[in-house]
Amino acid sequence: MTRIVTATKLDYLTGRFYLALYPILFLVGLLIGVVAKMPIFTIILVIVLAVFIAGGVFSVNERNHGEKLYATLPLRRRDMVTGRYAYALTLGIAATLIASLLGFAASWIAGVDMGQLGPARGSLATTPAMATMIFWFAVGFAFLYFCFSIAVAFPIYFRFGFSRSYIFTMLPLYLVVLVALLVTRNLNPQLGLSDTIQFFMDHTYLLPIIGVVGGLILLAISWVVATRVYQGKEL
Numbered sequence: 001m002t003r004i005v006t007a008t009k010l011d012y013l014t015g016r017f018y019l020a021l022y023p024i025l026f027l028v029g030l031l032i033g034v035v036a037k038m039p040i041f042t043i044i045l046v047i048v049l050a051v052f053i054a055g056g057v058f059s060v061n062e063r064n065h066g067e068k069l070y071a072t073l074p075l076r077r078r079d080m081v082t083g084r085y086a087y088a089l090t091l092g093i094a095a096t097l098i099a100s101l102l103g104f105a106a107s108w109i110a111g112v113d114m115g116q117l118g119p120a121r122g123s124l125a126t127t128p129a130m131a132t133m134i135f136w137f138a139v140g141f142a143f144l145y146f147c148f149s150i151a152v153a154f155p156i157y158f159r160f161g162f163s164r165s166y167i168f169t170m171l172p173l174y175l176v177v178l179v180a181l182l183v184t185r186n187l188n189p190q191l192g193l194s195d196t197i198q199f200f201m202d203h204t205y206l207l208p209i210i211g212v213v214g215g216l217i218l219l220a221i222s223w224v225v226a227t228r229v230y231q232g233k234e235l
Contacts, residue, residue, distance in 0.1 A: 048145075088154070136204050136207040
């Protein structure tokens with residue numbers, strides 16, 4: 001456990017430059033959500049930026065040959081991989097909490113509910129309960145998306161390095177967000193109360209739970225793959 005904590009601290013120190021940028025970036029996300037009158041956009045943008053920042057550790061290590069430095073320390077490769085995932089998970093939890101607060105702030109500042117689709121359109125939420133459900137769905141989806149992105153990217157980074165795989169790894173993930181936003185923008189503001197929507201309105205607490213459990217499962221699978229990949233890699 002001590003070795004894992006040490007590896008996590010090393011990753012934190014390595015990624016401090018990217019972490020320092022984060023407050024500026026999520027304030028930009030808040031501003032865009034307020035201007036566009038789409039609080040959900042703020043939540044999504046903050047999480048997408050968190051994925052970028054989590055991958056920054058690989059970028060810095062690649063430029064500074066950090067892997068070779070880590071290899072001189074009393075750390076097993078398994079510890080290094082576990083520390084990297086622990087760092088990412090900590091960042092993901094913090095980013096989800098920040099995204100939630102900023103999404104709520106964007107809603108309050110813009111004077112709209114969480115289902116608002118923009119200044120010229122209506123809201124997906126027809127009742128306060130539906131607006132609450134949309135908020136918690138966005139929070140659960142944000143954490144799930146972060147974990148999904150990390151689960152896809154980290155094993156590839158460990159195997160091929162950051163510079164050779166970043167664009168091929170992250171571009172499809174960014175496109176997923178773009179498509180989701182476009183679909184949201186074109187949804188009919190007057191959604192009917194289907195059985196599924198009504199169920200989650202009555203059991204809103206399930207939405208973040210599904211996001212957390214699903215995200216942790218994805219990270220666990222990815223950690224197994226990354227560990228095996230990195231143990232067989234020549235440094």
